[in-house]
Amino acid sequence: MQSQHPGPPVSKLVREMEESATLKMASMARELREKGMDIIDLSLGEPDFDTPHHIKEAAKTALDDGYTKYTPVNGLPELRKAIVNKLKREYNLDYTMNEIVVSNGAKQSVYNLCRALLDDGDEVILPAPYWVSYYGIVKLAGATPIEVPSSIDNDFKCSPEAIEACITPRTKFILYSSPCNPSGSVLSLEELEALAAMLKKHPHVYVISDEIYQHINFTNDHHTMAAVEGMKDRTVIINGMAKGYAMTGWRLGFTAGPEWIAKACTKIQGQVTSGASSFGQKAAAVALDADHGPTHDMVKAFKSRRDLIIRLLEEIPLLRVNRPQGAFYIFPDVSGYFGKTSGSGYEVKDADDLSLYLLSEAHVSTVSGVAFGDPNCIRISYATSDAKLTEAAQRIAAALASLK
Numbered sequence: 001m002q003s004q005h006p007g008p009p010v011s012k013l014v015r016e017m018e019e020s021a022t023l024k025m026a027s028m029a030r031e032l033r034e035k036g037m038d039i040i041d042l043s044l045g046e047p048d049f050d051t052p053h054h055i056k057e058a059a060k061t062a063l064d065d066g067y068t069k070y071t072p073v074n075g076l077p078e079l080r081k082a083i084v085n086k087l088k089r090e091y092n093l094d095y096t097m098n099e100i101v102v103s104n105g106a107k108q109s110v111y112n113l114c115r116a117l118l119d120d121g122d123e124v125i126l127p128a129p130y131w132v133s134y135y136g137i138v139k140l141a142g143a144t145p146i147e148v149p150s151s152i153d154n155d156f157k158c159s160p161e162a163i164e165a166c167i168t169p170r171t172k173f174i175l176y177s178s179p180c181n182p183s184g185s186v187l188s189l190e191e192l193e194a195l196a197a198m199l200k201k202h203p204h205v206y207v208i209s210d211e212i213y214q215h216i217n218f219t220n221d222h223h224t225m226a227a228v229e230g231m232k233d234r235t236v237i238i239n240g241m242a243k244g245y246a247m248t249g250w251r252l253g254f255t256a257g258p259e260w261i262a263k264a265c266t267k268i269q270g271q272v273t274s275g276a277s278s279f280g281q282k283a284a285a286v287a288l289d290a291d292h293g294p295t296h297d298m299v300k301a302f303k304s305r306r307d308l309i310i311r312l313l314e315e316i317p318l319l320r321v322n323r324p325q326g327a328f329y330i331f332p333d334v335s336g337y338f339g340k341t342s343g344s345g346y347e348v349k350d351a352d353d354l355s356l357y358l359l360s361e362a363h364v365s366t367v368s369g370v371a372f373g374d375p376n377c378i379r380i381s382y383a384t385s386d387a388k389l390t391e392a393a394q395r396i397a398a399a400l401a402s403l404k
């Protein structure tokens with residue numbers, strides 16, 4: 001019998017969905033490496049450190065103690081309590097355990113929130129550059145991402161006026177990360193207060209504050225919108241274990257926000273995953289309560305790598321290099337190379353072309369800024385050794401020098 005449906009048998013949703021640009025670059029790099037090429041992969045957002053010993057030990061103990069069953073959908077009470085304590089300790093904010101939802105990574109927290117809050121036709125403001133997945137997940141939820149551009153000239157930050165100009169009656173929330181992936185920019189208390197002052201005029205607009213890079217902040221001055229006066233009831237904090245504790249593979253994230261939003265996220269999660277892994281949650285509770293010495297050591301290493309990569313990239317003539325204050329990415333403006341051509345006739349028209357050129361010519365994998373909402377830049381992750389960063393910068397410099 002002939003199929004009723006023309007085209008491939010996957011859903012329209014999947015056919016129209018973009019593949020994650022960062023994962024795509026990483027898999028292209030992996031394929032080339034499997035073919036024997038010496039690729040330096042600077043595309044993925046993952047600390048190169050191992051999970052600290054005491055956290056691994058806590059997971060082993062939890063397994064031995066029989067933590068091998070389902071937990072409550074919104075998370076083990078013990079972990080939610082540790083999160084409540086963390087928020088009190090760090091922000092002096094009072095949350096109840098019913099306002100916390102633990103998920104399989106901050107990415108799932110973003111997904112839960114989008115499914116919980118968005119209807120078809122709603123709008124979400126994404127100050128650009130933004131984390132790639134925000135765009136895809138907002139679209140998945142049937143809503144429309146509204147991008148607000150910025151540039152390296154203002155440290156990739158959007159003014160409250162530029163954001164306000166994008167607010168409509170359909171705007172549900174603003175979604176951003178600080179420290180920011182991909183730019184590494186960090187919003188100061190004054191900048192958050194200015195944004196909050198503007199939002200006072202628009203009480204229907206919520207804020208989703210993704211703080212997954214909270215600890216990787218070289219200013220030592222992390223602030224959350226939730227702690228700005230009048231904003232706690234309109235803000236949902238997203239955070240997780242992946243970056244600050246080198247626990248990417250554990251898949252543990254969480255949200256803190258008004259109880260009605262937590263309930264809605266829990267309802268969705270109950271149908272999709274039933275919650276995060278039991279022994280992982282036990283270990284996460286230990287990680288949050290314990291001394292953060294290993295995190296501070298990692299941050300020290302990231303800061304010295306940041307200084308190194310800035311120094312190396314600043315020597316490349318047409319690159320404009322930003323000075324990230326957090327996370328572990330640098331986001332240089334590469335537009336000075338647009339319109340140039342390689343010896344083999346490859347023309348670099350945009351950041352997509354440049355990123356592909358660096359992969360094929362320099363064997364260094366980066367991610368084009370296009371997917372992050374900034375077509376003039378590329379994202380380079382410096383979560384790797386000094387030796388690899390030095391070698392990668394030399395290769396990039398040589399490949400760019402041969403563009404005429």
Ligand SMILES: Cc1ncc(COP(=O)(O)O)c(C=O)c1O
Pocket residue numbers: 045104105106107108131177180181210212240241242248251252253
């Ligand atoms: C800004 C931002 N939010 C969330 C995530 C996802 O974190 P997780 O691994 O906990 O899902 C990432 C990972 O790259 C990120 O950069």
